[in-house]
Amino acid sequence: MKITDLKCTVFGQNPVVRIVTDEGISGYAEVEASKHYLKPHILFYKPFILGEDPTNVERVMLKIRRLGSFKPWGSAVSAIEMALWDIAGKAAGLPVYKLLGGKVRDRVRVYNGAVRFEMSGYAPQDYAENMARMKAAREGFSIIKQGIGFHSSMPAQFPNFSYGEAREGGFHANRGLLTERGLKYVIACVEAMKEVLGDEVGLALDCGPGWTVPDAIRLAKALEPLNVMWLEDLLTGDYVPYVSAGVYREVTRSTSTPIHTGEQIYLRQNFMELIEQQAVNIIGPDPCDVGGIAELKWIAEYADLHGILVAPHGTGDGLIGLAALVQMSAALPQNYIAFEYPVGRPAWWYDIVRGLPDPIVVDSFIEVWDRPGMGVEFDERAASKYLPEGDGDFFD
Numbered sequence: 557m558k559i560t561d562l563k564c565t566v567f568g569q570n571p572v573v574r575i576v577t578d579e580g581i582s583g584y585a586e587v588e589a590s591k592h593y594l595k596p597h598i599l600f601y602k603p604f605i606l607g608e609d610p611t612n613v614e615r616v617m618l619k620i621r622r623l624g625s626f627k628p629w630g631s632a633v634s635a636i637e638m639a640l641w642d643i644a645g646k647a648a649g650l651p652v653y654k655l656l657g658g659k660v661r662d663r664v665r666v667y668n669g670a671v672r673f674e675m676s677g678y679a680p681q682d683y684a685e686n687m688a689r690m691k692a693a694r695e696g697f698s699i700i701k702q703g704i705g706f707h708s709s710m711p712a713q714f715p716n717f718s719y720g721e722a723r724e725g726g727f728h729a730n731r732g733l734l735t736e737r738g739l740k741y742v743i744a745c746v747e748a749m750k751e752v753l754g755d756e757v758g759l760a761l762d763c764g765p766g767w768t769v770p771d772a773i774r775l776a777k778a779l780e781p782l783n784v785m786w787l788e789d790l791l792t793g794d795y796v797p798y799v800s801a802g803v804y805r806e807v808t809r810s811t812s813t814p815i816h817t818g819e820q821i822y823l824r825q826n827f828m829e830l831i832e833q834q835a836v837n838i839i840g841p842d843p844c845d846v847g848g849i850a851e852l853k854w855i856a857e858y859a860d861l862h863g864i865l866v867a868p869h870g871t872g873d874g875l876i877g878l879a880a881l882v883q884m885s886a887a888l889p890q891n892y893i894a895f896e897y898p899v900g901r902p903a904w905w906y907d908i909v910r911g912l913p914d915p916i917v918v919d920s921f922i923e924v925w926d927r928p929g930m931g932v933e934f935d936e937r938a939a940s941k942y943l944p945e946g947d948g949d950f951f952d
């Protein structure tokens with residue numbers, strides 16, 4: 557089998573990759589919704605993979621893996637990796653999890669990072685009300701993540717939140733030491749959310765980046781009695797192109813609250829220090845950023861050897877990304893907690909992808925399916941309606 561084409565289009569906001577072969581089998585993968593601009597970057601890799609046998613996934617990846625980088629520049633390589641696994645599975649007549657070593661679990665736990673309801677305000681009671689709506693969501697989530705601190709509107713909404721300058725939107729540009737009132741406000745909001753969840757549903761908190769080490773430690777210690785699931789990306793994260801393992805270690809060693817990072821990190825090499833120094837308790841690589849599903853599995857196995865847990869990121873990965881997350885998570889080791897459940901946006905995504913269960917999530921779990929490859933397909937007729945101008949030949 558040979559790769560004859562690499563195509564890319566953008567459905568809604570999500571770039572979608574199609575690898576075409578000379579045997580009538582195509583592989584698909586999807587990139588985060590926030591990266592609609594990546595199409596030219598994805599197509600850059602085409603000449604490197606043409607003519608290769610797509611079922612030798614690693615051999616193809618050796619040609620392009622070094623040509624990627626931290627978020628968002630690891631997405632193209634990651635998507636190509638996942639599309640190759642889709643082809644390899646279809647060619648073998650096996651679900652991708654079998655090619656990754658087989659199932660460790662029949663159903664995979666997911667956590668809520670994408671099923672959202674509009675905030676009515678930013679006082680602690682507003683956070684509590686919003687959390688109550690997420691707790692009542694039909695997916696029955698056993699873990700819910702909420703943004704706080706610099707990963708939220710708190711710096712802009714709360715007067716004198718920090719000693720830095722508060723900026724709205726963009727790529728979480730806020731940084732700085734918090735005022736005492738700012739820190740107390742964050743803690744009050746977390747307490748209000750915990751009040752709603754009790755010990756029935758776990759609360760995870762996406763926090764930054766941008767916290768200083770002393771504030772990070774103060775927050776983590778103050779929240780110790782609340783038993784939150786984790787504090788994510790306090791210091792780095794999102795579009796921060798470095799790791800800072802030593803600084804994370806200082807925070808992690810100071811508290812019993814689990815510390816989490818890793819969604820922006822590309823490749824196993826860049827997880828080495830975090831894992832070997834036991835700088836965090838939980839890592840959260842995204843298969844659509846880290847270099848793909850086999851790359852993430854390798855990192856999860858290495859983390860497991862060091863007593864570190866894994867909760868893969870995935871909020872923007874869409875429905876094809878969801879399928880990859882399910883196949884991969886079925887095969888992750890026992891340090892797996894849950895992956896971040898992505899939703900299809902706009903809602904017509906659910907009309908153009910076939911093969912997902914209905915409902916997808918039951919009691920916070922997704923049953924792992926057994927169809928070949930990633931086990932989902934585009935309904936080409938339905939999907940063609942949403943192809944952008946100039947991409948009318950995407951399915952040809």
Ligand SMILES: [Mg+2]
Nearest residue numbers: 762788789819
């Ligand atoms: Mg995050």
